[in-house]
């Protein structure tokens with residue numbers, strides 16, 4: 001049995017993950033952490049300020065964090081202090097926060113950190129890499145769309161797409177939300193759409209003369225991210241103490 005705790009337990013992803021863990025015969029939901037006190041699936045949710053006491057008392061094998069960047073950094077540090085493995089789905093980290101996370105995790109606990117835990121998006125990233133290798137001279141535009149409540153833009157998944165493009169093509173200027181008259185050069189356009197209950201759409205357009213290729217992914221239910229995060233949680237426990245990607249979990 002793997003003991004699982006969830007931070008951001010009262011949020012959209014936290015409740016979706018809590019339900020999956022609660023229904024899994026091989027997993028035990030030991031409780032949650034959120035900004036507020038509460039309960040989910042019959043288990044206590046404690047405020048973030050009490051995370052150390054919570055981890056010591058409930059002894060989860062793994063903490064799954066889907067919160068906001070500043071909160072996640074503190075939750076990750078607490079998990080590392082208390083020797084608890086990590087799954088981190090939170091997005092919107094600054095380079096400085098990424099560095100704090102790296103030094104908290106490396107050599108202390110195993111952690112799978114991914115801007116997107118869906119299997120489909122992890123395949124989509126591979127396809128984008130492959131296309132970039134062949135179509136580096138095409139014009140490239142990245143578009144993402146999410147629900148009205150999303151706090152960060154562009155999405156973490158879109159930032160990962162940009163990292164992949166930079167790795168394959170060399171660093172290029174990014175133009176966010178193109179506006180006004182400007183000649184197109186070698187830049188990559190980046191566009192974020194927010195509205196309604198869109199779960200998560202991502203597309204990369206490679207536009208050449210007389211043809212375009214668009215690679216896209218659409219999530220229909222956030223359960224797809226939650227299932228991936230739970231799959232990673234089963235995988236991460238007992239691994240060497242370092243940062244892993246979802247590709248490591250999937251073996252791709």
Ligand SMILES: NC(=O)C1=CN([C@@H]2O[C@H](COP(=O)(O)OP(=O)(O)OC[C@H]3O[C@@H](n4cnc5c(N)ncnc54)[C@H](OP(=O)(O)O)[C@@H]3O)[C@@H](O)[C@H]2O)C=CC1
Nearest residue numbers: 008011012013034035048067071089090091115116117225
């Ligand atoms: N990697 C992936 O596959 C995916 C990543 N995400 C990312 O996950 C994150 C959460 O998304 P979502 O569930 O939609 O967001 P929500 O706002 O619905 O949930 C976040 C929860 O965390 C709570 N929270 C705030 N501060 C803390 C804290 N210090 N400790 C614990 N909990 C805290 C929030 O409380 P309050 O609302 O009161 O602030 C809220 O209940 C985002 O960064 C999103 O981009 C989302 C989907 C998939």
Ligand SMILES: O=C(O)C1=N[C@H](C(=O)O)C[C@H](O)C1
Nearest residue numbers: 091115116150155156157200
């Ligand atoms: O906030 C969300 O909802 C999502 N966030 C992730 C991101 O920022 O890429 C992943 C997914 O698209 C849903």
